[in-house]
Amino acid sequence: MTAAGVVAADHLSKWYGQVIGLNDVSVSVPPGVTGLLGPNGAGKSTFMKLITGQLKPSKGAVTVLGEPIWNNPGLFARIGFCPEQDAFYERMTGLEWVTALVRLNGVGDAQAAAMAGRALEQVELTDASHKKIGAYSKGMRQRVKMAQALVHDPSLLILDEPLSGMDPIARRKSIRMIKEWGRAGKSIIVSSHILHEIESMTANILLINQGRILAEGNVHQIRDLIDEHPHTVYIKADEPRALAREFLTQDDVLSLKFEDEAVVVQTARPDVFYARLTELAASGQIGAIHEVTSPDDNLQAVFQYLVKA
Amino acid sequence: MSTPPLWSSATRIFDLSLGQMLWSRRSVFLGILLGGPVALSALIAVLTRTSLGAFRINGAPVAGPTIFGMIIWLLYIRFILPILGVFYGTSLIADEVDDKTITYLFTRPIPRSAVLLGKYLAYLACTVLLVLPSVVLVYFLIVPVGGGSIAAAFPSLVMDLGMLIVGLASYGAVFSLVGARIKRPLVVGLVFAFGWEPTVLLFPGYLKRATVAYYLQALVTHEMPQDSAVSLLMQVFHEVPSVATSLLCLAAIVALTLWLAGRAVEGREYVLEQ
Numbered sequence: 403m404t405a406a407g408v409v410a411a412d413h414l415s416k417w418y419g420q421v422i423g424l425n426d427v428s429v430s431v432p433p434g435v436t437g438l439l440g441p442n443g444a445g446k447s448t449f450m451k452l453i454t455g456q457l458k459p460s461k462g463a464v465t466v467l468g469e470p471i472w473n474n475p476g477l478f479a480r481i482g483f484c485p486e487q488d489a490f491y492e493r494m495t496g497l498e499w500v501t502a503l504v505r506l507n508g509v510g511d512a513q514a515a516a517m518a519g520r521a522l523e524q525v526e527l528t529d530a531s532h533k534k535i536g537a538y539s540k541g542m543r544q545r546v547k548m549a550q551a552l553v554h555d556p557s558l559l560i561l562d563e564p565l566s567g568m569d570p571i572a573r574r575k576s577i578r579m580i581k582e583w584g585r586a587g588k589s590i591i592v593s594s595h596i597l598h599e600i601e602s603m604t605a606n607i608l609l610i611n612q613g614r615i616l617a618e619g620n621v622h623q624i625r626d627l628i629d630e631h632p633h634t635v636y637i638k639a640d641e642p643r644a645l646a647r648e649f650l651t652q653d654d655v656l657s658l659k660f661e662d663e664a665v666v667v668q669t670a671r672p673d674v675f676y677a678r679l680t681e682l683a684a685s686g687q688i689g690a691i692h693e694v695t696s697p698d699d700n701l702q703a704v705f706q707y708l709v710k711a
Numbered sequence: 712m713s714t715p716p717l718w719s720s721a722t723r724i725f726d727l728s729l730g731q732m733l734w735s736r737r738s739v740f741l742g743i744l745l746g747g748p749v750a751l752s753a754l755i756a757v758l759t760r761t762s763l764g765a766f767r768i769n770g771a772p773v774a775g776p777t778i779f780g781m782i783i784w785l786l787y788i789r790f791i792l793p794i795l796g797v798f799y800g801t802s803l804i805a806d807e808v809d810d811k812t813i814t815y816l817f818t819r820p821i822p823r824s825a826v827l828l829g830k831y832l833a834y835l836a837c838t839v840l841l842v843l844p845s846v847v848l849v850y851f852l853i854v855p856v857g858g859g860s861i862a863a864a865f866p867s868l869v870m871d872l873g874m875l876i877v878g879l880a881s882y883g884a885v886f887s888l889v890g891a892r893i894k895r896p897l898v899v900g901l902v903f904a905f906g907w908e909p910t911v912l913l914f915p916g917y918l919k920r921a922t923v924a925y926y927l928q929a930l931v932t933h934e935m936p937q938d939s940a941v942s943l944l945m946q947v948f949h950e951v952p953s954v955a956t957s958l959l960c961l962a963a964i965v966a967l968t969l970w971l972a973g974r975a976v977e978g979r980e981y982v983l984e985q
């Protein structure tokens with residue numbers, strides 16, 4: 403472990419009764435954008451909760467920006483956290499909600515409203531800022547969560563599955579924003595169970611599985627492994643059959659099936675597939691795409707391979 | 712930006728929480744519950760002016776101010792105050808945990824105890840806004856029954872309103888501690904309010920000092936009708952501390968339970984279900 407990281411864990415463990423959430427993790431997260439990659443249940447959320455002071459380590463220590471995070475609320479003036487859960491005060495507008503939360507950072511009413519307005523502008527939600535959050539689409543809800551995380555201009559942003567459920571265009575916008583914040587000098591830790599999402603934001607990753615950090619470093623080293631396993635994508639759209647027709651013409655699509663108003667695709671080349679999906683969504687030829695999610699079965703297979711190796 | 716002080720943070724949480732609390736389903740339900748005494752009072756007022764004549768207990772006519780006192784004691788102090796305290800107090804943090812919105816509050820540069828304190832203040836404002844209009848309506852409906860004077864009984868109304876605010880503050884603080892420390896706070900709260908309190912109040916000795924109702928009853932100014940079940944009940948309650956002692960003890964209960972609840976929230980992990 404090095405002391406220079408924005409987040410440093412030293413033999414960090416967390417267990418819930420008999421269940422181990424995180425097991426003896428020692429890691430130092432460098433400044434810049436870092437991806438935390440792992441399947442569901444790998445320990446990502448436990449790690450995220452420990453580095454945001456929501457959980458107390460069972461063993462070991464964790465410091466954020468050089469200070470212990472547990473019971474240290476002052477540190478949150480320098481941290482912005484976008485949680486995974488889709489939970490809001492639904493009756494508030496986006497502007498009211500972000501304003502109310504940044505007021506908790508000790509700023510006055512007028513300044514809070516101005517800061518909230520700027521944050522919503524950064525996530526391209528200015529037009530919807532006076533709408534109730536309950537009326538937001540999934541992508542807008544994800545972006546308003548990001549707005550509350552960055553509204554006070556923190557030096558460290560912690561984003562837990564920020565692209566989950568977004569449509570392709572919102573996903574592309576969000577990836578661009580995260581990269582811009584990274585270029586602007588913010589340190590960002592972003593978790594996902596989808597490699598290509600992380601890859602599109604940063605080359606620096608932490609691989610986590612079964613409560614342990616399996617690897618840290620450059621994403622390209624495991625990229626080939628991922629490509630050897632089919633990648634499953636669930637797409638909820640107005641016209642799933644039209645989408646399926648488009649996909650069938652592509653070599654990388656291995657299989658297709660329909661579920662309610664969605665199409666589930668298996669592809670051998672996720673990067674190519676997602677790029678084409680984004681283009682299709684932007685062109686508007688196949689109706690609206692509401693949600694894109696990826697089960698983590700394929701990533702789980704890679705992790706099993708890594709563990710065996 | 713430095714960490715805002717506890718009180719300033721609590722007032723901001725209060726601002727954020729009051730609207731949510733006022734328009735919650737719980738407030739709508741309890742608002743309907745508080746319509747009960749008003750409806751009962753309206754019924755008594757109508758019946759005494761038409762078919763029933765004077766309101767009687769054991770054959771003796773009872774004046775409006777006395778009926779009002781009985782309603783305050785039996786419905787508000789012994790039932791509505793504990794109910795409001797249990798349902799709101801135990802859920803101050805639990806609601807945010809259930810809604811998974813607690814993360815947004817606990818990842819801001821404010822002490823966790825400020826979240827509890829701000830929500831407690833919002834509870835107090837919300838319940839005062841629910842209870843006081845109901846009591847005032849009951850007052851205007853009931854006091855004129857049997858020739859009672861609204862003007863003459865007005866000081867008693869003001870004291871009742873003050874006593875109800877003290878009661879809401881006390882029960883809310885006690886049950887916020889129950890909510891912060893205990894896994895099934897609603898059950899424990901209901902057992903405390905409707906099992907422990909009425910039971911120990913019936914027995915002589917020191918146990919009753921471990922209740923809120925013991926101190927609240929000292930603040931009740933109303934005289935009860937004699938030679939009735941209610942008067943017998945009141946005789947049992949006769950052993951009451953002075954008003955000053957009661958206020959001091961209730962203030963201590965509020966301060967101590969809120970402090971303990973704040974400590975519990977500071978040290979507790981909240982694991983949200985995925």
